[in-house]
Each structure stands twice: as C-alpha cells, then as structure tokens.
Amino acid sequence: MARVFNWQIGREMSYWYPESRPARQFAAVFDINKCIACQTCTLACKTTWTSGKGQEYMLWNNVESKPYGFYPLAWDLKLLETLGAQSWRGKVYEGRTIFEAAPAGERVLGWRPESRDYSYPNVGEDDCAGQVDHGASLSAPHLNWFFYLARICNHCTYPACLSSCPRGSIYKRPEDGIVLLDQGRCRGYQECVKACPYKKTFYNPMTGTSEKCIACYPKFEQGLQPQCFLNCIGKIRLAGFVSRPDRARADNPIDYLVHIKKVALPLFPQFGLEPNVYYIPPVHVPAPFLQQLFGPGVEDAVNVYRAAAKDLDLAGLLCLIGSTEQVVARWQRQGETVTGSDEKGATVVRVPLKEPVYVRAAFDEKYQIARTNCP
C-alpha cells in the first residue's frame, strides 16, 4: 500500500496505488434541502443508460429516504457496523478507512449485496407501517424526520472499486477524474461491487461484466451537465470541477460551495475515498446523524446555509444551480444579477437574485372572467 493525502479526513492514509490526481476533477454539489424525491433524475439516467437486458435492477442514480431508505438494502449500515468506531479529533479522522481496515487477503474492507438487497428500492421506506385514521397519530421513540438522499457514483479521488479490481479494468481519467469501468476488459469478478462502499458498481448478469455511472462523459466533454443534473425538477444539482483545497478559486462555483463557504460536504468522508459529490446537508436533521454522514463540518455548514438569505453571494450562487444545461466554470454576482460563464469566459446563463413578482388582478377585465390561482 502507498501513502496518500486525503484532505477530507485531514491526514495521510494508506491506498493501493500512489497519489495521482487528475488535471481536473469532476465534482458535483447536491442541495439536499431542495430535493423532492420525484425520481426524475433516476428515470433520466435509466432511460439514457440502463434500459438493457441485465440492467433491469441497476440504478446508477437513485434517491432514497433517509434514515430508513437504502439502495441496495442497508448499504451504509452494514459497512458502518463492520468498520467500527469512526472518531474525529477536530477535522482529523482518527478511525480507520476502509483501506486501512482491509482484512488479510483483501485490498478493501467491503461486503457484497445479494440479489434481494436490490429488489425493493424505495418500497416502504417512508410509509407508515399501518393505517393512521380517526384522529390517531403516529409516534416514534425519536424525533420524526426524514430527508431525501440522491446518489450517483462519487467519482472518488481514491476509488475503492478501482483499487479492488485485480485486473486493472477500472481507471480514473487523468483529464477530468471521471472513474470508468472498461467494458472490454472486465471479467465480472464483482470485486468492485464488494469494495465500493456506496454500492455504485453493478453486476450485469447478462453480459457478465460490472457497470457503473459514467458521469455522462460524452456530454461532459462538450461542456454539458449529465442527464440526472439536467432533468432535476428541484434544481438541486450543480456539476463542475473541484480544486484541491489549497488551489480553491472563489469564482469556481463548486470550489466556492465546498472550500470557501464549506457549505457542501462529502458523503461518509471517513470511508477514505475522497468522494467528489458534495452535499448541502438538510437543515432539519439532528446533528449526530448528519455528523456520521457528512463529517465534523456539518453543523457549520447548516448554519451557513440557514444564513444564506443574508449572504447575497451564497444566495446568488444557489440561485444559479439548475438554471442551465451548460457546465458553469466561473460565476460572479453583480448587484441583483448572477452570471455564469463557460471555460472560455462566454456567458451561458444570467439569473436574478430574486425572481420578479407579478400580481394579477383576480378578475380579467378583458375576457370578463375570474382568474383561478393554482398553488
């Protein structure tokens, strides 16, 4: 094993290969507070990439209701339990990553889901177990809360799938950090399925190879955001590039949210993969749960997000999310307007800080008819 630096856990760690960061790293920010679990992202991905035979059960993109929703079943709980204590001292992770906790004979600490673990996505995860009627209420031994967690491949800086593949069939593109699984080379050993803690590689029983999210690279190479980003009804997703913390640029929208404002955080940083999908945490969820998911910076992130209405730059950038199919490489706010531009500096989108409000009379004088406002 080599020694590499993982900024998300604030220390060096062991990894199967030496540190080799791409020229640029594909990254995303998901604002959980805006997700309505409509699953349009899931279907956008499904119809684009996984409508084939053997792909029936695959959801490269899925949305699950936390804390009781999983795809596959208990994907996070099983590993959290196996990994043991995950303690932090400040911003430094003191527990073991899944590479450091690898058992003898293995490259990664992992587990492999069974068919039935994939069989019931979203079934019953936010339903009441029984009928609640006649004024009755549902009570639980803890606060009632849930939120929607949208998930894709994290295109990790230190992918567990890549390190576990004994054939080197998985590679990280040096130009953009997208992690791909070579369909011509894979022999379907399912080591990557076992190793990925997020369970975002899938075995195709028809072709006998494993498959995964490709970040819609044919689009991304043209400066366009992936399908699940474009089709997001809640406009929760922003795709771009993330820099190393010491090279963060305030005019890079991802850098601004991740490094400058620190309002977007990686999912389970303690696993040690340096995942590159960053989440703006839900503001209504108890801190201990959020800390386990997003690490020690989560309370600060929630506070920053709660104060966003008074932070015009942050509020402006949040307005930009989901406003264009183009990848926004740079952004700036001028007064009440936020502008996004592409790599060449050309303006691709312009949004107002506040949407204009139009008030219509309840009665239309021209057509002599009452207007009905729909909520």
Next chain:
Amino acid sequence: MRSVARVLLAVAVLGLLCGCRKGPPRTNEVVAVTAAKIPLDPNDRAWEQAPEHLAKLIPQDLVEPRLLKPSTAEVLVQALTDGAGIAFRLRWLDASKNDAPRPGEFVDSCAVQVPRTIGPEPPAPQMGEAGRPVEVTLWRADWQAAVDGRGDTIRDLYPNAAVDHYPFDAQPLGPGSAAQKEMAQRYAPARALGNPRSGPRESPVEDLVAEGPGTLAPAARSGAKGKGVRTREGWSVVLSRRLPDGLAPRVRTQIAFAVWEGSREETGSRKMRTGWIPLLVRGEK
C-alpha cells in the same frame, strides 16, 4: 437370500481392506494416452483407458484478493490425445451446483494451464510471467447452462422478474432487424465492445493467455471445446484444446489446474489451484 447378501458384503469389505478399486491406474504425473478420437462427453467410455492423476489443490494465497480458507481439496485428472489435440477430464467433489451468474453469486468452474513454451524451467505457475506466457482453458458452469439451453433473459435467472419495457423492443423496430439489434447492443456495452466473455455463449470454454496475475486476456488463437456434466458427487468436465506447441509423445511439459467453488464466492484469483505437475504424452516418438 440372506447368505448371498452376506457374501456380497464380505466381498465389498475385503475389497475396501485390500485397497482394491475399479478404474484406470493412478499415476504421479498427468499421462495422456492416445485415442483415435477425443471424446467431448465426460461419460464417454474412452476415458476408462486414461490413467488418473489425483491433483491436490491449494488456496491461491499469494496475490490479493487471496483465498484464505481451503475449499475443494483435490481434482481427479485424466488426459487423452489424438495427436493434434489434447483433452482433459477433470472430476471433483462439489455438493452444490452453482451455475447462475446473479449479482453476488458465483459459478463453479475449472481451468487447465500450460506454459506456452516447453522448457526445463517453466514460468511461474501463478498465471505465468511477463514475456513468459501461459495458455489457459477455462470452463464455467453458467456458460455450460447457456449452451445446454438456458435463455439469455433476466427471467431465465429470476423467473418472477417483472420487466416493463425494453426500448429496443418497441415499434417500429422490427424484431430481429438490424436496427433493433444495433439499439439493443447500445444497452449492452460489453457486447458492443466485443468482450468475448460477455456472451451470448456458444461454447462453455474459453481460450485465454496470461503473463502474470491480473493479465488474463482472450487468446489470439481460439478453438478449445468442452463439456461439463453434473454428477452425483460434483462435476465431471472435459476440456479439449489443440496440443501445446512442441508437445509430442515422450515429451514432458508442465500443467496446472484450478477449481472455483461458486458457493464459496470463489472467482478470479480466489480459487483452489495446483502448482506445476508434469504432463507426459505416452507413446512412440
């Protein structure tokens, strides 16, 4: 009647005590004997003339991912040659039949490995070495099931699977048309790329070549055949390939075997294997 049974029982016990057993002789190396025709059927009577070699299997515990718990203990090997090809019958005990390649499940399989070049110092038995390749013939139980008639649909693996729709099955694409096939392949990227292991299978075996762990690749020359059948105790599999270059009567080379037990999640380098075992073709030069 009772006395006849007593006599039969006594004969059986005596046979056991004497170490008597039916079948071909046992040899300390794999000895291929000449047959007029190589039989692909593991139950063909031609196999009764081939000497048996009982190869002890050890876990592959040298490269990650390793197999730490031993499973299949030994494999019984026989070999027949017709001068152009050579076939091996491998038999081993396996209480469970694993031939469905579902997620999280693995299939029973076996392989034969020979060095590409015959010489006094063969390459490492662990998949060869850089510049010193080994040739591998692999049989898999799921490929056998496909050849034996199992369909190429998700319902053949999950009978109760509910499939809403495949876009390539929609009108106006005609069933079996070029446009329909082209669209279906778009959703089967491994097949679109021509990955030989991605099916649909027409043979239960595959010719491979390797130059060290993790380098297994399809062989440039392909022609291996085989057939596996389930027995009461496990598997009986015939693997047939062309005679390795330079191998002739009274020439000795090396051979190695591997067995994967699907129920123990054995796949890839997680396998039971042998080291090199001498392989001799019996007969006149």
